Amino acid sequence: MSIPLIRLELRKNRLAAASAAAAFLVTLPVCRLVSAATGLELKLSLDAALTAWVLLGVPLAAALVGAAAGASAASRDANECEALLPPSPGRRAFSSLAASVLLAAAFAAFVLATGAALGMPPSRFLSPGQKAWGASFWYGLELSPLLAIAALDVLAGAWTLSRLLGHGVAGGLLALAASALTGAAVAVCFGLQIEHHAWGASCLKTAFVLAAAGALAKVGAGVVAARGAERRTGAHGLAAVLALLLLPAAAIWGRAWTELRMLDARATPLEAEAVYRYQSFDGRYPRGSRALAAAGEGALLRTVRGGVLVADAAGVRALVPEQNSGLSELLLEPFKVWVHGSWRDEKGVLWIERYVSPNTELWRAEGPKAESRRMTDGGSISMIGGVPLKHRYPDAKRLLLAPVDEYFVRGDGAAWFEGYKTFLTRRRREAPAGLVACGGTCLEAGGRRWKLPGAALDPDPVYPDEAGGRRAYLVPVRTAKGEQVALCRADGTTAIAWPLHGSTYQGLPDGTLFSFGPGSTLWAVGPGGEVGEPLSYARLSLELAKPRSSRPAVMRRAEGKAWLVWGGKLTVLDAEGRTVLSRPLPDGIEETVPLKDGFVFTTRRSAWFSDWTGKLRRVENPR
Amino acid sequence: MNALSFHDVTRTLGGRRVLDGASGAAEQGTVIGLLGRNGEGQTTWFKVLRDLLAADSGTVEVLGLRPDGSGRIRQATGYIPERPTFHSFMSVAEVLALRASLFHKWDSSRAAALCERLGLDPATRLEGASKGTLGKLAWVCAAAHDPALFLLDEPTSGLDALVREEVLSGLVNELGEAGKTVLVTSHRMDELAGLLDEVWVMAGGRIVAVHALDGLRADACVIGGRLRSADAPPAVPGAIPLGGEGLVRSWAVLDRATRERLLGCGALESPSVEPLPLDRAFSHLLCLKGGELR
Known part of the structure; x- marks a missing residue:
């Protein structure tokens, strides 16, 4: 690439970007007319228009500038003008591609800046979770990377095909069709909750497109110079690029089709590991790991069509009844039912969160059956301090948090902070953390003191585990043999459990805790606290x-x-x-x-x- | 030292072998006229020399550089196309500014001086610009970075008589005197005759003949005479029959060896030798293919 060439390309293709910008600007007075004619609030109409421009207009504008730049790069005039210049055809082509990316980015920035000037910041469109739409699925969803990939994909496709065909309209439409095919496949996979299968292939498609653009830029001189004389080469190139664009989409559709056919037999894992883990006291994982093991009978959880199945020695049964989404719903309203996750709290109670449009349900299971508590006000839950906390965003700035029904408010005021602190303090009293004392050589908790077999590695509070059904503490220490983990048993004795290697340890149903050590070794503390x-x-x-x-x-x-x-x-x-x-x-x-x-x-x-x-x-x- | 050398260069386009084993070398400081009929491969050859098209086989070296697709050769050479084309949305000044940012050795003062010399206003917009304006601008673009090798494809096309004179007697002449190597094609090679050191003839994708211009001037002639026998007209390679009536015939001869062979073959009674004007000599050269008559 070359800055002067990029400037030249920006100038050559400014008309396409200006046309997109003009079309966008025309929308704004149209919104006013629509509001006047329908009585719809102007802000709502602008919001809808801007959302459409951000989500659809930006990729379309990217296709437009990509197609214009690709067709321009293939034009005889441009080649005759620029062939005299020192930069190689490859550099010229990459500059053309880079300029069209810049123009598309400028257009996106222009749309977002206009929205901001109208009182609608970019986060309104790019972070829909902040918009308090009620659907907790959207919480935390960031559209920026998805939009950027989509725009880049369609832009590179339009550029490549337009350059190959020497025709901007045909190239742009073909690229849009290929991207729409992939996008629809991704949407179906989202609906089927197998989006992880789609992302790889769709990213692969974008990579293919970029590779094709790069390859075309590299060999472009030959193809363009020979157009007419070597039309067959161009046709082969076109066929190869189309195959590259369509193969990933075909792969995703194939996967989606397989899943659709197996809809009745389909299951996805649901944080099975969470059955044996709960988060440490205040949601943090201090150094040395602290994924605490909860003793007890385990089970394997799976989500199936909006419900949750549990598999254990007794068989497979429904814990949360299935909520059926028919195929039409799957495509039209893919997020109608959505099982978010499961958590086991400190008492061994299993919590499952499910979104069923427009509500969020919280299911609680202590035995083979679960009961539902419906959170009609939307929201989501997190496990903090071993307790499930409901949270929701009433607006863009505030977070409401509740252990059960009682809300703490986080936001501008201090009310939530105070309430949350109080909550955590109470929790600490109930399950006291160990504190490192004696200059790092002792641990104190619940009126008891342990002499550590080394110096504690960090001064943070140490949260309790269970060993043999009794409270115990695992403390990373430095000894003459290096960094190790000390076990402080309930009876006041201490021992070295294992070398500090990696960051996690796990629990087994009989109360055994184990960890992996260096040199492919397995270390364990038995149910009675004995070190093996x-x-x-x-x-x-x-x-x-x-x-x-x-x-x-x-x-x-x-x-x-x-x-x-x-x-x-x-x-x-x-x-x-x-x-x-x-x-x-x-x-x-x-x-x-x-x-x-x-x-x-x-x-x-x-x-x-x-x-x-x-x-x-x-x-x-x-x- | 050779400014340009190429050996056995081939290139096929659309199934047709456009360059078919072209070989040759040009010494530094030589001004060469390239003669060839349309479709004989000059355009493709120029593209290969400017590293815009790779040869299928053979070796090419331009100013010591091998074509590698990087554009180094275009940095070091000046080129005037037959039909100069520029971005129509630019002005002359903008075209020159763009080139100034891309050519390492661009000399803006030299560009300005050339504009002034050719009567080219930098403020001129190129949309709808005349052929002459484009031609002048092409000259400025080709020369402002002071390249060592010039490739000129019909460099006076579209220029009015005054500017053509300025270009020919001024610019091209100066290039030759400054030790630049110039390779020039023109359909009016005769007007360049005073500037050329050599003439290369390209036919069938090859350089089929190379003539030093001094030799051409001295040796090209028309030999006429009466045949001793109507049954055996002389068949001397390189002698171009010009026709005649009955036993009276004439031949165009472009080099001394052919001339001596024709005169020495004894087929003519009291042959006459008249000098051949250069413009006619060039025309006859175009009839050659592979050193032989077409």
């Missing part, structure tokens, strides 16, 4: 040809052995790391959750239970 010897799974790792960063899923750690699910097998290792049992498991394991008597796992179409000997039982189709 590390177990090496290095040999197994070698046998399965796993990369060093890969770790097994630990299902059980007892009797000096470890039950691991890894590489499609259940493997039991003895204390020496030797394999004492190896059982193949069905292909395509998706999730595993350890239970007391075995573990449950899912494949794409089934849920399975395995006992500790590897005896398998299909639990039920988790749909």
Whole structure:
């Protein structure tokens, strides 16, 4: 690229951008006319128009400037003028592409600045969660990157095709059609809640488009110079670019079609891990990890068509009844039903949040059944201090937060802050944090003091875990052997639990806590607080040809052995790391959750239970 | 040292071999006229020399640079196209400013002096500009960065008589005297005759003949005479039959060797030798293909 060439390209293509800007400006008085004619509030009509311009107008304008620049780059006049110049055809082409990106960005900025001048800041359109639309799905959604990718995609496509065809209208329309095809596929995937499958392919499409633009720019001289003389080359190039643009869309549609056909059998994981974890006391994860383990029977949760299924040793059952979205609803109102997530609170109660337009429901499950509490005022929940807190945005500035029904208000006033502080203080009293004392060599909590086997690594409060059903503290310390984690047991004794390696440790249903150590080792603290010897799974790792960063899923750690699910097998290792049992498991394991008597796992179409000997039982189709 | 050398260059476009093993070399400071009929490959060859089109095979070296697609060759050469084209939304001054930002050795004072010399107003808008204005601007653009090699494709096309005279007797002459290498094509090569050192003939995508202009001036002639026998008209390679009546025939001859072969073959009674004007010599050169008559 070259600055003078970019300036030249900006000048050449200013008409296209100016046309888009003029069309946008014409909209504003039209809004006034619409308001006058229909009685609609002017601000609402402007809001709608500006939203349409931001969400649709910007990509369309990008297509317009991309097509104009591409056609201009292919024109004989431009080539005859510019072929005399030193920059290579590739640099000229990249400058043309860069200039059209700048023009599209300038147009977007112009639309947003006009909105801001009319009292509607960019966040109103780009961060719809701030708009208090009520639909909690939108909370935190940032459209800027999506819009930028969409605009870049359609711009590069329009530029490439227009340059190949030498025709701006045809190139622009083809690019828009290709982008619409991909966009529709992404929307359907969103509706099916498999958007993660769509993002990769749509980003791949954008990458393809940019690569095609780059390749065309690089070989452009030959193609353009030879147009007419080597028309066949141009046709081959066009076919290749169209294939690049359409293949990802076809892949996404194929995926969506598969999902649609399997609608009845479809399930998506729902934070199964959350069953065994809750957030630390005030929502922070201090150094040394603190994903606290909650002892108790586990279960595997899945969302299915707006409901939640639970899979455990007893089978698969609905915890939250399904809320059906038919295919038409799926396409027309994809976010009508949306299960957001699940949390287990400090008492072991499972909370599930579901949005059912226009309300948010909060489901509470202590046993096999869940009951619903409907939050008719919208909002969402977070788990803070082991307690589910409802929150919602009544307007752009304020946040309402409630443990159950009582609201704390965050925003400009101090009311929320004070209330929230009070809440946290109360919570701390109920589950007291340990405080590092004696210059870092002691831990004090609940009137008890532990002498640490080293110096505490940080002065932050230490939040309690459970070991053997009793409160215990895990404190990162520095000892002569390096950084390790000290276990402070309820009986006042201390021990080194494991070396500080990575940042997390996990709990198992029997109360065992475990952590991975260096050199492919597994460390554990037993249910009674006893510290076991590390177990090496290095040999197994070698046998399965796993990369060093890969770790097994630990299902059980007892009797000096470890039950691991890894590489499609259940493997039991003895204390020496030797394999004492190896059982193949069905292909395509998706999730595993350890239970007391075995573990449950899912494949794409089934849920399975395995006992500790590897005896398998299909639990039920988790749909 | 050669300013330009190329060997066995080929390039096929649309299935047609437009350059077919072109070879040649130009010494630095030489002014060369390139003769060729339409469609013989001059335009494609110029594109290859300016690194706008890659050769399919063969080697090209321009001012010591190999074509690599980077534009280094265009930085170092000046080019005037047959039909100069500029962005119509610009003025002369804007065109020059754009080039000043892209050519490393651009000399704005030189550009201004050339504008003045050619009577080109920098404020002139290019939309609807005359052919002459575009031609003058092309000259300024080609020369203001003081390139060592000029590629001139019909450099006087569209210029009025006065400006043409200025260009020919002034600019091209000065380029030659300044030691610049010039490669020029023109359909009116005779008006350039006083400036040329060599004439290259391009036909069938190759350089088929190279003549030093001094030699052409001295040796090109028309040989006429009466055939000794009507049955055996002489067939001397390079001698171009001009026709005649009965036994009286004449030939155009462009070099000394052919002239001596024709005179020495004994087929003519009391042959006459008359000098061949350069314009006619150029016309006859266009009839050659591969050194032979078409």
